[in-house]
Amino acid sequence: MKRITIKDIAKMLNISASTVSRALGDHPDVSAHTKKRVKEIAQKFKYKPNLQARYFRNKHSGLIAIILPQINKFFSADFLEGVNAELFGSSYSSILFQSGNQLNQEKQLIDYCQSWAIEGLLLSVSGQTAQLDHLNTLYDFDIPVVLVDRVIDDKRFSTVRIDDKKTSMIATEHLIKKGHQKIVGFFGNPSLQMTKQRHEGFIAALDKYNIKHNEENCLFFTETKQLEIIAKVKELENYSAIFCMSDELLVDVHYAIQSLSWSIPTDKALVSISDGNPPNYLYPRISHIKHSGFDVGKTATHLLLSKIRSQNLKVEHVKVQVDMIDGAST
Amino acid sequence: MKRITIKDIAKMLNISASTVSRALGDHPDVSAHTKKRVKEIAQKFKYKPNLQARYFRNKHSGLIAIILPQINKFFSADFLEGVNAELFGSSYSSILFQSGNQLNQEKQLIDYCQSWAIEGLLLSVSGQTAQLDHLNTLYDFDIPVVLVDRVIDDKRFSTVRIDDKKTSMIATEHLIKKGHQKIVGFFGNPSLQMTKQRHEGFIAALDKYNIKHNEENCLFFTETKQLEIIAKVKELENYSAIFCMSDELLVDVHYAIQSLSWSIPTDKALVSISDGNPPNYLYPRISHIKHSGFDVGKTATHLLLSKIRSQNLKVEHVKVQVDMIDGAST
DNA sequence: CTGTTAGCGCATTCAT
DNA sequence: ATGAATGCGCTAACAG
DSSP: OOOOOHHHHHHHHTSOHHHHHHHHTTOTTSOHHHHHHHHHHHHHTTOOOOHHHHHHHTTOOOEEEEEESOOOTTHHHHHHHHHHHHHTTTTOEEEEEEOTTOHHHHHHHHHHHHHTTOSEEEEOOOTTOOOOGGGHHHHHTTOOEEEESSOOOOTTSEEEEOOHHHHHHHHHHHHHHTTOOSEEEEEOOTTSHHHHHHHHHHHHHHHHTTOOOOGGGEEEOSSOOHHHHHHHHHTOTTOSEEEESSHHHHHHHHHHHHHTTOOTTTTOEEEEEEOSSHHHHSSSOOEEEEOOHHHHHHHHHHHHHHHHHHOOOOOOEEEOOOEEEOOSOO | OOOOOHHHHHHHHTSOHHHHHHHHTTOTTSOHHHHHHHHHHHHHTTOOOOHHHHHHHTTOOOEEEEEESOOOTTHHHHHHHHHHHHHTTTTOEEEEEEOTTOHHHHHHHHHHHHHTTOSEEEEOOOTTOOOOGGGHHHHHTTOOEEEESSOOOOTTSEEEEOOHHHHHHHHHHHHHHTTOOOEEEEEOOTTSHHHHHHHHHHHHHHHHTTOOOOGGGEEEOSSOOHHHHHHHHHTOTTOSEEEESSHHHHHHHHHHHHHTTOOTTTTOEEEEEEOSSHHHHSSSOOEEEEOOHHHHHHHHHHHHHHHHHHOOOOOOEEEOOOEEEOOSOO
16 A cells, blocks of 8 residues: 555645645644545545655754664663653654764764754764764754763763762762771773763762772773673772772672672672662662663753754753662662 | 755756766766766765655655663663664664553554654554554555564564563473472563463473462562562562563562572572573572573564565564573572 | 645756 | 756745
8 A cells, every 4th residue: 555645635635735734734724624624534544744755845854863882771771761751742753873882983873863964963972982073064064962971071062961070979978978998999981081070079089088099999991891890899808898980880899799798788888870770679779879861861852952942052061960879788 | 054965066066966966876977077076075065965855755764663662771772782783784774762661652653653754663562552453554554563572463563572482481491490399480561462471481381390380379560569579579488489581570589589688599599581681790690591682673673674675575473592591590 | 715836855767 | 978857745935
């Protein structure tokens, strides 16, 4: 069966295509009678407007693109839910891509997106991305970009994320206030700005309480390899508490602790920055700062849509609210 | 700055738009000289083809839609990775929607997708979906649909999933072979066909070994509420082993067991059908049947693309390979 | 209230 | 080897 178009309806009723278009759009100029006839036919033959054609005609694509390094289990799922929640009913749809955490793929995808005539982009940069020259064209063509979560400083683009430094500072202070002095921090890819800032916050908290530290207090993992992490955890007998900057690290550290038959929080206290999922099914519940992917997604999308709609070109840096959630791990 | 079109390039070079179009497409008829000039200008002014226009002209949208009940942490992320992996370089892009596990939203989205002139659909149905009348139009218009994971029997549509019954049978047998006779099964929404089949497999395994059972052996949870699950687990002193049909259930059951200070596998053995993630960071490692979302996504997308490209209208029911992975929980 | 015309960007005839 | 003309489906300006 063939898809029916406005023209087809027009022919059937011996009226013009524009009248059909207007009738379907409930334009006030069209008589109730005509509207009724048009809508009946439309219904009967399952007419669906062709959005590609409509948007094309109106010179806007109705598409925004999302580029993530990867669709990982923890943050991304919530993030996408947030984006979708905000997009629902907005007349915009999202096309989703993953850069595989590689800069050259990220570049390719950004090019590709532009061919799709996207009207906006939500970007979480790859671990290899150090600056944003590959967004020049988007900027030149006034296509709004909102950087999320993993961001890079660039005065041209708005960002939505948590206050990484403050967040990890709070988490670390939480441990200190519980009486811990020997604290070790687990961090991800050190080339990411997010990692740098979470690291800074960790150090700042230690400094604030005059707790001595050196390089050994901070462990970095470019890729989270469970075995490597377990090996490291084994060597932490002198520490009484562990800070994890992400869920990826948390789950492996937690596993390591359990496999060593250490108990939480007696032998090792544990705190994490997390999307809030693993802390609720790891035992005991993990004290964490909730970094809600949903909120980041929703907020970023809201901002992006407002930019698209109002040509709001003011650069904003939104810090999403975080909450400290007390578990039994500290 | 304004985006440049073929026409603009044509004007700049005082040649016709069709020549530019051909030059950009490396059509053999165009002289090397012209090609060079055209490409230089294109590069200089950052020309990007407008895919919407191109696809529109060629009467195909280049879009496939993905509709999931929700983008949950466990299965969906891997699934989307699989889809994207297969789509990469395919000249197709995906638009992603979530039905919120509600039939009316699912219907709305399917309508909406058709307005996008999608060329194919990957659908995992909502928990409320009992039959597939709302796919009639897609079927009538020859738009291929592949049902994934959560499927519904319908002779019109291909499916990609695991062999649910066999899978849970194997998992249950695994427990039985380890000497367990008192086994309880945790199941999700009982209205889903997936749940029914996993339940059947569970029962079949018990029957095969002449293990008596009744309704109390099988617990169903329409929504996975941790508290409810913990309460149930508490009552399982007479059982020596637990089967979980999904990761969602596994993590909560595991938490419950730990909170009761029962040890795994001594007090309770534990086996699950899983995407393979939680089993690796819960302690001890959980024996599970790996239900790879990635494989399902990749396979389903591959099938969908083949249907789109070759008008392959044969209905196929693909069962994705699963592996039993021995952990320390059994 | 309705019809005619035109054009969004592109690729494909059919010319030359 | 290049150009002119056409139309994909839709809507908006203009005309009546």
